[in-house]
Amino acid sequence: MNNPYFNEEHNILRDQIKKFVDKEIVPYGEAWEEQGYVPRELLKKMGEVGLFGLMHEEKYGGSGMDIRAATVLAEELAQSTFGGVTVTALVHTNMASPHLALAGSAAQKEKYLPSIVAGEKITAICVTEPSAGSDVAGMKTRAVRDGNEWVINGSKMFITNGVYGDIYFVAAKTDPNAKSSRGISIFIVEKGTPGFSVGRSLKKHGWKCSDTAELFFEDVRIPAENLLGEENKGFYSIMKNFQHERIVLSAMAVSEAQKAIDITIENVKNRNAFGGTLWDKGVIREKMARAQTKVSVAQNYLHYVSWLDSQGSECIKEVSMLKGFACDIANEVMYDCMQFHGGMGFMSESPIERMYRDSRVLPVGGGATEIMYVEVAKRM
Numbered sequence: 001m002n003n004p005y006f007n008e009e010h011n012i013l014r015d016q017i018k019k020f021v022d023k024e025i026v027p028y029g030e031a032w033e034e035q036g037y038v039p040r041e042l043l044k045k046m047g048e049v050g051l052f053g054l055m056h057e058e059k060y061g062g063s064g065m066d067i068r069a070a071t072v073l074a075e076e077l078a079q080s081t082f083g084g085v086t087v088t089a090l091v092h093t094n095m096a097s098p099h100l101a102l103a104g105s106a107a108q109k110e111k112y113l114p115s116i117v118a119g120e121k122i123t124a125i126c127v128t129e130p131s132a133g134s135d136v137a138g139m140k141t142r143a144v145r146d147g148n149e150w151v152i153n154g155s156k157m158f159i160t161n162g163v164y165g166d167i168y169f170v171a172a173k174t175d176p177n178a179k180s181s182r183g184i185s186i187f188i189v190e191k192g193t194p195g196f197s198v199g200r201s202l203k204k205h206g207w208k209c210s211d212t213a214e215l216f217f218e219d220v221r222i223p224a225e226n227l228l229g230e231e232n233k234g235f236y237s238i239m240k241n242f243q244h245e246r247i248v249l250s251a252m253a254v255s256e257a258q259k260a261i262d263i264t265i266e267n268v269k270n271r272n273a274f275g276g277t278l279w280d281k282g283v284i285r286e287k288m289a290r291a292q293t294k295v296s297v298a299q300n301y302l303h304y305v306s307w308l309d310s311q312g313s314e315c316i317k318e319v320s321m322l323k324g325f326a327c328d329i330a331n332e333v334m335y336d337c338m339q340f341h342g343g344m345g346f347m348s349e350s351p352i353e354r355m356y357r358d359s360r361v362l363p364v365g366g367g368a369t370e371i372m373y374v375e376v377a378k379r380m
């Protein structure tokens, strides 16, 4: 039966991305994991075939679709099994560039969006700092107005696309005396601006081909027109954008968990022990059935929440429940899937070993599970 939350346009898109993933990502992912970054050629190809403009306006080269298209993108990229590739793309499409699309002036959008949609320029969103993550309002980076310029000082931590990106949307305090959330603004900072530097490329537990950086801002001077949206209203933009960020991360979690189940089913049906296949063993069948149930429930809720958002509904409680649940169950499922691969599951050459590592960050990034349930409880 057709999925009631998607239409024919989404189905065509899904098929198109599936083919792209099989041809352009799956054969090369291992090499990118080794080198520690996703090559720009891949990102340009993704731009050329329209994957970076799904939600951007047509006049900038985009397709003007809603969050359901981004959900399809995240689900299909996740099927590659390379979480690092998936997150590199999704940070660009649904976590960083939406700040420009939603709050940018016509001039800012004309200047930057066409190259962002084309994959010629890659974007990063810089909110987290060494001493402020979940508590966004606790950030210390400062931006001070000086004539026709803003001067930024501070540092950012764990920034995806931080090393190889081109355009950075940087949150900074512009009114340190305002009640914490009211004095934050967002700025466009281009790579190469004097005083802006990449401190470290961070080594990670998973997502090895996604680059993650610590960034420094030392008297970084940018033109006044690089303020994005209204001064001191940045916190609200960040909170608004979090909703789509959390939906695509949930889509990634659900789809990776489904892929892990598929890989594991194939393994246990082909592996012989004690006079039959592993699949013949009741304990394994039951565990896999439980895993499938959790993933199917999460996937249905993901599709429903994507649809709800596409109808213009404010669904913070639903998005928070989805993110908390989907990212947690992805980890539970990965644990069992790795277990049923036996010793081979512990070997770096098996995809499940990488998927298990990659999934660990999902309940942390983009709003940790604990914070998701704080948001849910606030609305109960």
Ligand SMILES: Cc1cc2nc3c(=O)[nH]c(=O)nc-3n(C[C@H](O)[C@H](O)[C@H](O)COP(=O)(O)OP(=O)(O)OC[C@H]3O[C@@H](n4cnc5c(N)ncnc54)[C@H](O)[C@@H]3O)c2cc1C
Binding pocket: 091, 124, 125, 126, 127, 128, 131, 132, 133, 134, 135, 157, 158, 159, 160, 161, 204, 207, 212, 361, 364, 365, 366, 367, 368, 369, 370, 371, 374
């Ligand atoms: C690989 C990776 C990529 C990332 N990419 C980006 C990026 O591109 N841009 C960006 O800005 N950030 C990025 N982040 C940062 C990410 O969003 C933060 O790590 C996340 O928000 C958690 O913040 P924190 O690490 O400071 O942990 P903390 O905020 O210090 O939290 C630590 C733990 O305490 C819990 N906790 C915190 N507050 C509460 C509370 N009130 N009640 C109960 N529990 C609580 C948290 O849930 C968490 O489990 C990335 C992180 C990683 C690991």
